[in-house]
């Protein structure tokens with residue numbers, strides 16, 4: 001049983017975690033495999049962290065000193081020279097922002113012969129990238145920021161047959177679960193996975209604030225919410241239907257139905273459905289703008 005410390009202790013314990021531990025699988029046969037991560041920003045450096053822990057040899061690129069130093073601190077070789085990073089690697093991950101893709105393509109076009117290329121740039125189609133980069137096949141992946149602790153939920157699109165597909169899947173499984181999906185589902189995936197850590201964080205924080213409003217210290221309320229989410233996720237993952245679980249908790253004229261009634265009255269379920277749909281719409285809209293820009297260049 002966890003002993004309940006004083007309220008003061010909760011306040012003292014409440015500090016951001018500087019270094020989050022990461023558990024990674026062992027990828028047999030790919031030890032020392034060479035990967036270039038072009039654009040080691042927020043998501044790029046999360047991937048770098050898991051790739052390094054998996055035993056891959058990673059060369060990361062960026063433009064600012066700060067980006068390069070962070071990549072080095074994660075165990076990668078760091079350089080501003082994208083072409084050199086490609087030359088020293090077998091697989092190339094493209095993780096710059098969509099609006100930065102244009103100038104990167106100009107720099108690396110024609111230098112990807114014989115490399116396995118994976119783009120995690122939202123919206124830009126495989127066919128567009130293959131034409132622009134003069135490389136084939138190009139895979140597209142959509143991870144999320146939970147890659148930094150090996151818990152990404154990553155979608156992958158591209159030809160599923162052959163050695164390259166196995167390598168790409170193995171590399172990405174280093175940062176979490178990998179699902180092969182048709183390319184046309186990637187915008188919806190961006191909403192349910194790419195954006196999900198932000199959606200989930202907002203909901204979790206709001207529920208913890210509810211606990212504060214009801215009189216609990218924030219840290220304790222947050223622990224209750226997180227423990228309950230973990231347990232609920234486990235129950236649902238093991239096959240309990242969400243609505244069956246809900247009905248198990250609800251008692252006639254009880255506490256839970258009082259809260260659920262407010263959630264229904266405030267249209268929380270429809271708001272969440274709309275939020276995901278709107279994010280997917282936005283991913284499609286931004287994607288087609290960037291895709292057209294890259295195709296037209």
Ligand SMILES: NC(=O)c1ccc[n+]([C@@H]2O[C@H](COP(=O)([O-])OP(=O)(O)OC[C@H]3O[C@@H](n4cnc5c(N)ncnc54)[C@H](OP(=O)(O)O)[C@@H]3O)[C@@H](O)[C@H]2O)c1
Nearest residue numbers: 039040041042043062063064067095096097098100121122
């Ligand atoms: N963030 C997410 O959760 C997430 C999830 C899935 C997919 N994505 C996709 O991942 C991509 C990156 O997103 P992000 O949030 O990680 O953005 P970010 O933090 O801005 O990272 C982009 C990185 O690219 C680097 N860069 C830009 N131009 C470059 C060039 N020519 N050569 C080398 N490096 C270059 C930047 O380096 P400097 O900072 O040094 O300029 C920066 O570190 C986007 O296309 C996004 O759609 C993001």
